Amino acid sequence: MADTRQTAIRAILVGYLALLIVAIVTGNPLANVAVNVGFGVVALYFGYTVYEEQSRGIDPRVRLATAGAFVLAGLAQFVAVATRAPEADIASSALFVLGFIGYLVIQRV
DSSP states (O other): HHHHHHHHHHHHHHHHHHHHHHHHHOOOOOHHHHHHHHHHHHHHHHHHOOOOHOOOTOOOHHHHHHHHHHHHHHHHHHHHHHOOHHHHHHHHHHHHOOOHHHHHHHHHO
16 A cells, blocks of 8 residues: 555656646646646645554644645645635645645654
8 A cells, every 4th residue: 555655646746747847848828727736636635645644653633734734735726726816826835835844743753
C-alpha cells in the first residue's frame, strides 16, 4: 500500500510539474488554468493522504487541522479558477502553506 501511495504521489507531482513547465514556457492561458486546477487537485490529494495517515504519536487534532488546511486550499483554488477572485487565490496559497507547516510538524513526531 505504501508503494502504491508513493507511486501515485510521484505521478501526480511529475504531471503537475510538467504542466507547470508547459504553462511557463508557452504562456498559454489554458495551460495556466490547468496548472491552477492541478494545484487544487494536488492540495486535495495531500489532504486526503494526511487524513488517512494513522501513525502513532501524531496528535489527531494536528493531523485533522493539517488535512483540513490542504483540503480547504484545494477548494479555494477551484473557487479562484471559477471566479478569478484574487482573494481566493491568496487564501489557497496561505492555506497550503499552513498545511505544509502542519505536515512538517507531523513528520517531526
